[in-house]
Amino acid sequence: MTIDITTQGQTATASLCGEIDHHNAKEIREELDRFIMSSQPKELEIDFKGISFMDSSGIGLIMGRHKLISECGGVLVVKNPQLYIKRVLKLSGIERLVRITNDRL
Amino acid sequence: MKILNEVKFTMPSLSLNEAVARAAVSSLLVQYDPTVEELSDIRTAVSEAVTNSIVHGYRHKSGNIEITVRLIEPREIYIKIRDKGCGIADIDRAMEPLFTTAPEEERSGLGFSVMSSFMDKLKVKSEVDNGTTVIMRKKLKSHDE
Numbered sequence: 001m002t003i004d005i006t007t008q009g010q011t012a013t014a015s016l017c018g019e020i021d022h023h024n025a026k027e028i029r030e031e032l033d034r035f036i037m038s039s040q041p042k043e044l045e046i047d048f049k050g051i052s053f054m055d056s057s058g059i060g061l062i063m064g065r066h067k068l069i070s071e072c073g074g075v076l077v078v079k080n081p082q083l084y085i086k087r088v089l090k091l092s093g094i095e096r097l098v099r100i101t102n103d104r105l
Numbered sequence: 106m107k108i109l110n111e112v113k114f115t116m117p118s119l120s121l122n123e124a125v126a127r128a129a130v131s132s133l134l135v136q137y138d139p140t141v142e143e144l145s146d147i148r149t150a151v152s153e154a155v156t157n158s159i160v161h162g163y164r165h166k167s168g169n170i171e172i173t174v175r176l177i178e179p180r181e182i183y184i185k186i187r188d189k190g191c192g193i194a195d196i197d198r199a200m201e202p203l204f205t206t207a208p209e210e211e212r213s214g215l216g217f218s219v220m221s222s223f224m225d226k227l228k229v230k231s232e233v234d235n236g237t238t239v240i241m242r243k244k245l246k247s248h249d250e
Contacts, residue, residue: 019124021123021124021127021152021156022123022152022156022159022160022210023120023121023123053127053145053148053149055149055152055153055156055219056153056212056213056215056216057211057213059213059215060210060212060213061211063211063213083142084141088215088219091219092213
C-alpha cells in the first residue's frame with residue numbers, strides 16, 4: 001500500500017495505491033489521521049484510482065475520516081472509485097454523507 | 106452434483122492472511138474463467154468472512170481458520186469458512202446491516218450484507234464458544250450468456 005499526499009491551496013489529495021482490507025486499513029487510517037490533524041485541510045480528496053481491491057473495511061475507513069475531518073471543519077471527497085468499489089460504496093449508502101467524484105477522461 | 110476441483114486449507118488468524126485467502130480462492134476460480142465482476146464479488150465476500158473470523162471470532166485470542174473451496178458443475182463455486190472462535194450469540198442481529206461489535210476498529214457492520222449481496226446463497230451456523238461456519242455459493246454465468 002502506498003499513500004501519496006499532495007496539497008494545492010486548501011485542498012489536499014491522498015492518492016492510494018494497493019488493496020484496502022482490514023489488514024492494511026490501519027496503516028492508511030493512521031497516515032491520513034496524522035495528515036488531517038497536522039494540516040487541517042478544508043477539503044481532503046481520497047483518490048481510489050490505484051485501488052485494486054476494497055472490502056467493507058474501506059467503508060469504515062471513509063466513515064472514520066469523514067467524521068474526523070468534519071470535526072476539524074473540513075470536507076472529505078471520495079475520488080475515482082472503480083466499478084467494483086462503487087458497488088461496496090452503494091451498499092453502504094455512504095454517498096449520502098460523502099461526495100463521490102470522478103476525473104474527466 | 107459433481108465436484109470438478111476442490112482446495113482445503115487451514116491458516117492462522119493473522120490479518121495478513123485475508124489477502125492470502127482471497128488469492129487462494131481466486132487461483133482456483135480461474136479454472137472457470139470468471140468475469141471481472143464475478144471474481145471481484147467472490148474475492149470481496151471471502152475477505153469479509155475471513156475478516157469476521159479474525160476480528161470477531163478470534164477477537165481476544167488466535168486460532169485457525171479452515172477454508173474449503175469447491176468448483177461444482179455446472180459453473181458454481183462453494184466456499185466454506187470455519188473458525189473455532191467465540192461464536193455468535195444472535196445471528197439475526199449480527200446479520201443486520203451496520204450492526205458491529207467492534208466499532209473501535211472502525212468495522213462498518215456490513216460484512217454479512219456484502220456476503221449476501223455479492224453471493225447467491227449465504228448460510229451462517231454458529232455456536233457460542235464453539236465457532237462460526239459461513240457457507241457461500243455463487244453460480245457463474247456461462248460463456249454463452
